[in-house]
Amino acid sequence: MRKVSSGxxxxxxxxxxxxxxxxxxxxxxxxxxxxxxxxxxxxxxxAKTPLFSTAERVRMLREATGHLKNVSVETFEGLLVDYAxxxxxxxxxxxxxxxxxxxxxxxxxxxxxxxxxxxxxxxxMPAESxxxxxxxLVKEVFLLGGxxxxxxxxxxxxxxxxxxxx
Amino acid sequence: MRKVSSGxxxxxxxxxxxxxxxxxxxxxxxxxxxxxxxxxxxxxxxAKTPLFSTAERVRMLREATGHLKNVSVETFEGLLVDYAxxxxxxxxxxxxxxxxxxxxxxxxxxxxxxxxxxxxxxxxMPAESxxxxxxxLVKEVFLLGGxxxxxxxxxxxxxxxxxxxx
Amino acid sequence: MRKVSSGxxxxxxxxxxxxxxxxxxxxxxxxxxxxxxxxxxxxxxxAKTPLFSTAERVRMLREATGHLKNVSVETFEGLLVDYAxxxxxxxxxxxxxxxxxxxxxxxxxxxxxxxxxxxxxxxxMPAESxxxxxxxLVKEVFLLGGxxxxxxxxxxxxxxxxxxxx
Amino acid sequence: MRKVSSGxxxxxxxxxxxxxxxxxxxxxxxxxxxxxxxxxxxxxxxAKTPLFSTAERVRMLREATGHLKNVSVETFEGLLVDYAxxxxxxxxxxxxxxxxxxxxxxxxxxxxxxxxxxxxxxxxMPAESxxxxxxxLVKEVFLLGGxxxxxxxxxxxxxxxxxxxx
Amino acid sequence: MRKVSSGxxxxxxxxxxxxxxxxxxxxxxxxxxxxxxxxxxxxxxxAKTPLFSTAERVRMLREATGHLKNVSVETFEGLLVDYAxxxxxxxxxxxxxxxxxxxxxxxxxxxxxxxxxxxxxxxxMPAESxxxxxxxLVKEVFLLGGxxxxxxxxxxxxxxxxxxxx
Amino acid sequence: MRKVSSGxxxxxxxxxxxxxxxxxxxxxxxxxxxxxxxxxxxxxxxAKTPLFSTAERVRMLREATGHLKNVSVETFEGLLVDYAxxxxxxxxxxxxxxxxxxxxxxxxxxxxxxxxxxxxxxxxMPAESxxxxxxxLVKEVFLLGGxxxxxxxxxxxxxxxxxxxx
Numbered sequence: 002m003r004k005v006s007s008g009x010x011x012x013x014x015x016x017x018x019x020x021x022x023x024x025x026x027x028x029x030x031x032x033x034x035x036x037x038x039x040x041x042x043x044x045x046x047x048a049k050t051p052l053f054s055t056a057e058r059v060r061m062l063r064e065a066t067g068h069l070k071n072v073s074v075e076t077f078e079g080l081l082v083d084y085a086x087x088x089x090x091x092x093x094x095x096x097x098x099x100x101x102x103x104x105x106x107x108x109x110x111x112x113x114x115x116x117x118x119x120x121x122x123x124x125x126m127p128a129e130s131x132x133x134x135x136x137x138l139v140k141e142v143f144l145l146g147g148x149x150x151x152x153x154x155x156x157x158x159x160x161x162x163x164x165x166x167x
Numbered sequence: 168m169r170k171v172s173s174g175x176x177x178x179x180x181x182x183x184x185x186x187x188x189x190x191x192x193x194x195x196x197x198x199x200x201x202x203x204x205x206x207x208x209x210x211x212x213x214a215k216t217p218l219f220s221t222a223e224r225v226r227m228l229r230e231a232t233g234h235l236k237n238v239s240v241e242t243f244e245g246l247l248v249d250y251a252x253x254x255x256x257x258x259x260x261x262x263x264x265x266x267x268x269x270x271x272x273x274x275x276x277x278x279x280x281x282x283x284x285x286x287x288x289x290x291x292m293p294a295e296s297x298x299x300x301x302x303x304l305v306k307e308v309f310l311l312g313g314x315x316x317x318x319x320x321x322x323x324x325x326x327x328x329x330x331x332x333x
Numbered sequence: 334m335r336k337v338s339s340g341x342x343x344x345x346x347x348x349x350x351x352x353x354x355x356x357x358x359x360x361x362x363x364x365x366x367x368x369x370x371x372x373x374x375x376x377x378x379x380a381k382t383p384l385f386s387t388a389e390r391v392r393m394l395r396e397a398t399g400h401l402k403n404v405s406v407e408t409f410e411g412l413l414v415d416y417a418x419x420x421x422x423x424x425x426x427x428x429x430x431x432x433x434x435x436x437x438x439x440x441x442x443x444x445x446x447x448x449x450x451x452x453x454x455x456x457x458m459p460a461e462s463x464x465x466x467x468x469x470l471v472k473e474v475f476l477l478g479g480x481x482x483x484x485x486x487x488x489x490x491x492x493x494x495x496x497x498x499x
Numbered sequence: 500m501r502k503v504s505s506g507x508x509x510x511x512x513x514x515x516x517x518x519x520x521x522x523x524x525x526x527x528x529x530x531x532x533x534x535x536x537x538x539x540x541x542x543x544x545x546a547k548t549p550l551f552s553t554a555e556r557v558r559m560l561r562e563a564t565g566h567l568k569n570v571s572v573e574t575f576e577g578l579l580v581d582y583a584x585x586x587x588x589x590x591x592x593x594x595x596x597x598x599x600x601x602x603x604x605x606x607x608x609x610x611x612x613x614x615x616x617x618x619x620x621x622x623x624m625p626a627e628s629x630x631x632x633x634x635x636l637v638k639e640v641f642l643l644g645g646x647x648x649x650x651x652x653x654x655x656x657x658x659x660x661x662x663x664x665x
Numbered sequence: 666m667r668k669v670s671s672g673x674x675x676x677x678x679x680x681x682x683x684x685x686x687x688x689x690x691x692x693x694x695x696x697x698x699x700x701x702x703x704x705x706x707x708x709x710x711x712a713k714t715p716l717f718s719t720a721e722r723v724r725m726l727r728e729a730t731g732h733l734k735n736v737s738v739e740t741f742e743g744l745l746v747d748y749a750x751x752x753x754x755x756x757x758x759x760x761x762x763x764x765x766x767x768x769x770x771x772x773x774x775x776x777x778x779x780x781x782x783x784x785x786x787x788x789x790m791p792a793e794s795x796x797x798x799x800x801x802l803v804k805e806v807f808l809l810g811g812x813x814x815x816x817x818x819x820x821x822x823x824x825x826x827x828x829x830x831x
Numbered sequence: 832m833r834k835v836s837s838g839x840x841x842x843x844x845x846x847x848x849x850x851x852x853x854x855x856x857x858x859x860x861x862x863x864x865x866x867x868x869x870x871x872x873x874x875x876x877x878a879k880t881p882l883f884s885t886a887e888r889v890r891m892l893r894e895a896t897g898h899l900k901n902v903s904v905e906t907f908e909g910l911l912v913d914y915a916x917x918x919x920x921x922x923x924x925x926x927x928x929x930x931x932x933x934x935x936x937x938x939x940x941x942x943x944x945x946x947x948x949x950x951x952x953x954x955x956m957p958a959e960s961x962x963x964x965x966x967x968l969v970k971e972v973f974l975l976g977g978x979x980x981x982x983x984x985x986x987x988x989x990x991x992x993x994x995x996x997x
Binding site for chain 1: 743744746747768771772773775776779780
């Protein structure tokens with residue numbers, strides 16, 4: 002990897018991160034090479050019941066991204082584009098894995114563009130070795146007794162072991 | 168649209184552009200908001216027989232993007248990542264419209280990443296009103312006597328009329 | 334648009350319409366040009382908890398389609414093909430936006446054909462400017478404080494504002 | 500099947516039909532139940548070299564659809580929407596089988612709508628037993644010595660046997 | 666069908682089978698031609714509330730597959746690959762119908778391979794006449810008063826009639 | 832990997848193999864664990880002009896698979912199912928990577944099943960690190976001066992260097 006040159010653009014990488022996987026981490030690292038500032042934004046979603054609390058998810062994200070200088074971890078509520086505007090972010094980053102992901106993401110991106118045309122959504126690919134990874138699948142495998150070593154940062158493995166006594 | 172803040176990153180938008188459509192132009196404009204320098208790179212492809220010569224395609228691209236300060240138009244041969252490296256570009260931009268596009272693009276992007284992991288491919292969406300546009304379809308419609316007004320920049324309309332006496 | 338010539342065929346456009354969007358309305362208008370009678374049929378689905386009551390949804394549909402002479406709004410329960418048979422409708426109309434839609438729709442259409450081969454499902458496209466629209470997304474955006482102006486008929490905007498005090 | 504009631508609408512079912520398959524025939528029959536007049540329109544495409552001449556393809560189509568009262572077989576050149584306008588047809592019918600078909604068809608339909616918004620494209624499904632059928636595959640299988648019985652009308656089987664001495 | 670020659674390989678066909686459909690049965694029959702032993706494995710999933718109890722589902726599967734010599738019906742909990750290892754099965758069989766199925770299946774298969782690379786997932790197609798069939802759709806149609814004759818084995822039809830008094 | 836137990840089933844893995852890639856090789860290895868005999872069958876296709884002659888492709892396949900005891904390399908003409916029948920093979924194996932692949936493969940498999948219902952097509956996944964690999968892409972990259980090390984067996988790299996003086 003080359004050295005990161007400075008640039009004026011802030012990108013937001015939004016998600017539930019329940020928990021962060023190595024696929025997310027891979028996308029975050031790639032963002033760091035393209036944008037001056039990367040905000041990993043944890044969505045506060047009242048409707049869903051996450052495995053990890055917001056505080057736990059933020060802590061794990063901070064631990065996993067601590068070595069990346071231009072990354073910050075935050076939480077947000079409400080419309081993503083409103084949040085982006087407040088943070089003066091011009092870019093929303095989404096990682097795409099599969100075709101089905103892509104269609105949903107396209108729909109969201111078009112709606113977001115309609116809500117604020119000055120904020121652009123860009124799509125990035127995680128490394129192909131993470132193409133099948135999702136937070137849901139990680140939790141499912143761990144819950145059933147499988148190893149998630151190599152699929153999530155060490156801090157998540159520890160947290161999963163504490164959270165789920167299997 | 169907000170003012171573009173300066174940034175250190177050069178992006179390459181490669182293609183055949185035979186000819187440039189308003190869909191391409193829309194992606195180029197969006198790139199200009201995200202990257203300091205945008206190189207529109209016309210692929211010299213010996214295998215295909217384009218409707219417009221390389222010189223014609225470059226001229227039309229220059230006319231259509233003349234008002235965009237940070238855009239330059241060039242031609243390239245050989246591997247895209249080698250060209251990107253020579254231009255010190257860190258980003259390859261691809262516009263995606265449909266699911267079938269997306270799969271092919273993903274395959275190319277993964278191969279390019281394997282050839283040089285320091286160059287990132289990002290995917291952007293053209294405006295949905297251009298979602299069905301392609302250079303091939305524009306040529307086909309024009310050849311059959313249909314109007315392509317609003318689908319291509321004016322310079323392309325004029326060039327098509329000269330090239331194809333229908 | 335040309336004048337609608339009379340024809341003997343009744344088409345059913347079924348859905349939840351919770352609430353109707355401009356994408357639905359676009360499909361309904363296009364149906365009116367093709368079929369003599371168009372029945373917009375609101376599915377009474379005990380399993381789901383809609384935002385708007387059946388009465389509210391029917392009222393909004395009637396307001397939004399009031400200017401279309403050959404449209405009526407009804408509710409139905411049970412198998413769609415049984416309802417279609419009772420209404421002497423020969424066509425079920427479905428709007429399709431994305432590939433994922435399309436697969437599910439195909440599955441339903443094949444099952445419906447198996448249940449009654451004399452009733453045909455035809456697929457129509459909403460205008461591409463509505464390609465990303467869905468009732469779910471409209472509610473989500475409104476709930477989070479975003480504007481849905483231009484995405485739904487005025488009657489729906491008013492109803493959303495009353496229903497959701499944000 | 501119920502009796503077909505008369506209606507004022509003419510539909511065009513365009514294609515190469517090189518040769519007609521039972522999948523095409525199934526779509527044509529279904530059209531006859533929905534529209535007053537169905538024009539099967541053979542595209543004269545200078546660019547492709549078909550196996551069967553235009554005259555042969557028209558003759559096979561006429562034989563295969565002879566028992567369907569409201570079907571006529573014609574040829575056309577130029578833009579499909581121009582031809583539809585000349586025939587006072589309000590509907591273009593396309594059969595869809597697979598997701599990849601569907602994306603291309605959507606693109607064409609959106610372009611056609613842009614060229615003439617008064618002509619509507621509707622998509623219909625062939626019976627699922629023909630979901631894998633295409634003219635190309637029929638020719639390929641026959642050429643390699645496989646039986647295409649049940650995949651094409653009898654007139655096509657005879658014509659293939661004459662055309663391809665295997 | 667040719668006679669089945671003996672082979673040393675055990676295949677597992679996992680699922681919820683709530684209830685078994687003729688599409689499942691078709692895949693099971695095809696498996697029997699390829700593998701020495703086929704275990705139909707009913708997933709005990711605490712999270713979902715099935716229509717039929719585990720015992721009922723196992724009984725119906727046994728009745729429907731009773732004539733197939735090399736098929737056994739079992740239940741399992743926990744990770745599928747752990748279960749496969751215990752049964753000395755080298756193959757997991759999955760039936761695929763649609764593109765959306767396929768993507769999810771691919772994701773699961775890649776995760777399973779990562780958990781145990783000695784167990785291979787193979788994908789098989791049900792007959793195209795069952796391409797639209799799913800347990801969910803069968804239940805939905807039956808509940809609404811439609812006939813599921815020909816879509817499920819006779820034992821399931823009887824069981825549905827008992828379970829759902831409509 | 833566990834030891835391969837003997838079984839009576841012969842599988843055919845057909846293709847152009849122009850040239851064999853590590854993705855093909857990965858699928859071949861996985862086949863060896865499931866079937867007693869695996870025939871890698873090079874299609875003699877008069878219509879295409881391959882980069883490597885049939886003899887060269889067979890030689891490279893033999894070198895790359897020489898260490899796999901139950902693999903043989905052959906060529907075939909005509910219908911695949913006729914060839915399979917002659918070889919007493921009950922299984923056709925196809926590797927699938929992307930959704931677009933999958934649809935075409937499904938179409939071919941359904942046609943092959945119609946031509947001979949006693950021969951089953953099964954789909955297998957190459958390792959995800961080869962998900963973007965194709966013979967076409969390998970040739971393209973090599974021709975443009977890129978390294979294909981790790982993407983093809985060593986014998987192919989040598990052959991490419993001899994064939995294409997770049």
